[in-house]
Amino acid sequence: MxxxxxxxxxxxxxxxxxxxxxxxxxxxxxxxxxxxxxxxxxxxxxxxxxxxxxxxxxxxxxxDKDLAHTNTSKSNSAGKETVNAQTNPSKGNSSAGKEKVKGKHVSSPELMRQFASIFRQITQHKWAWPFMQPVDVEGLKLHDYYKVIEKPMDLGTIKSKMEAKDGTGYNNVREIYADVRLVFKNAMRYNEEKEDVHVMARTLLEKFEDKWLLIMPKLAEEEKKQAELEAEERVNKQLAQEVEHLNMAKDLSNExxxxxxxxxxxxxxxxxxxxxxxxxxxxxxxxxxxxxxxxxxxxxxxxxxxxxxxxxxxxxxxxxxxxxxxxxxxxxxxxxxxxxxxxxxxxxxxxxxxxxxxxxxxxxxxxxxxxxxxxxxxxxxxxxxxxxxxxxxxxx
Incomplete structure (x- = not known):
């Protein structure tokens, strides 16, 4: 120059x-x-x-917003298969019980009543009596029981928890469903196939799975609505934060x-x-x-x-x-x-x-x-x- x-x-x-x-x-x-x-x-x-x-x-x-958007985009395709596997239970397929328990979801009183009706039908079955109390491990001298069974469960314990009013009870039918299945799965795992307890547990489990499928549409509808509400809340919160920071940026520019x-x-x-x-x-x-x-x-x-x-x-x-x-x-x-x-x-x-x-x-x-x-x-x-x-x- x-x-x-x-x-x-x-x-x-x-x-x-x-x-x-x-x-x-x-x-x-x-x-x-x-x-x-x-x-x-x-x-x-x-x-x-x-x-x-x-x-x-x-x-x-x-x-942070740009980083979160990038990570979400990368994980979307991988997550679709998992979601599909969890939301399509079929009759007699044990994979229905492996669906992810959504701890934040609170089932409606109507759905809880429907499940309680199914539970009563199972507990009133003539073969339900062996599963109504905890297994008497010491009385029956089942020395290897706790080596085979990691989490003992019985229908009586489930009933007490369903009736609890102190906040320690169930608030989601999927949680109850998982515990009922656990009762029968434990019995089938510990007893041989030809033994009476094994046959009784398998029969009751099949009946329970059939009845469970009857309330699945209602459960899916509730969970879908809740997911939509949660998504809407997240979007509204994000929009509110964006508006707040946009206004802050404008104020900063003026100052x-x-x-x-x-x-x-x-x-x-x-x-x-x-x-x-x-x-x-x-x-x-x-x-x-x-x-x-x-x-x-x-x-x-x-x-x-x-x-x-x-x-x-x-x-x-x-x-x-x-x-x-x-x-x-x-x-x-x-x-x-x-x-x-x-x-x-x-x-x-x-x-x-x-x-x-x-x-x-x-x-x-x-x-x-x-x-x-x-x-x-x-x-x-x-x-x-x-x-x-x-x-x-x-x-x-």
Missing amino acids: SVQVKEEPVLVPNCEAGNLELAVVDDGNGEGDMESFGKSVDDITKRVNQLEQKVVEVEQFYS LYEIDMQLEGLRETVVQRCRKLSTQEKKGLSAALCKLSPEDLSKALKMVSESNPSFPAGAPEVDLDIDVQSDVTLWRLKVFVQEALKSTSKSSGGTNGQNNNNNNGNSNNNGGEVTKSNARRRKEISDAINKASIKRAKKV
Whole structure:
């Protein structure tokens, strides 16, 4: 990029890059103004830090949402086969009893009454008596019973749990169904096929499975409705969270815009409190601009374009007329150039020989230092305030 500075770049005393100090007019109120400006900067900085935390929260919400959507999409196809296997029981097929017990589902009173009617029919069968009480393991000297049977169960225990009113009873017919099947399965597992208890258990289990199929349509309907309600609740909750974070994002955008405007106003106020640049200082600024690295020069030209939108900051060649720039722009350039040249001097070691030997390394260092706009503005304002408190009473 080629830049032609119309102000003659002749170095004059006290206008070197290292002498671009800030100085303000001392109107007798300087210290009070500086304190006020400093407090404003601190308040704005504190508010920006708070807003940054909220921005992180909003970003995390949408990041988690995208991740959850991706994982759900990947698992949908694999889950279809499992669901189909669980929701299609057939007569006489023991897989009906292996359906997943949905602990959260609470069966309706009507469905519980229908199941209670089936249970009474089974318990009143003439062959039900061996299964009404827990197995008398010690009395019958069944020393290997607990090695064969992992979870003992009997119809009497099931009945007591069905009639419990203290919250310890069943609230889902699938839970009762599983325990009834367990009673007969235990008996069939422990006794040989030709033994009477085995035959009685198998017969009662078949009758129970037949009757169970009669209430399956009602159960499936209830579970479907509950699943739909739960899905609707999840969607509503998700929508509410999205609306909440969307509103939060809008509020953050508005607040950040207001802070940006406050910083602009505060910077302009600070600059207005400063004296105008002298002709010599403008010449020194012109000379210093020509010493900037390409990256820093681009940033300086961008500052000019912010106050003058028609200025072609990105053109291959530009003419920069120092005399037509506003005081705000000149002071912004003055502060920026001073800091940029100090940074370049530190990174290069402060000698021409080191500059020549490490040219590529310094270029990388200069290009790698990028700051946020509001952080840069706070630094400019703070530098202006601090230096202004030292250099006063120098009027043009």
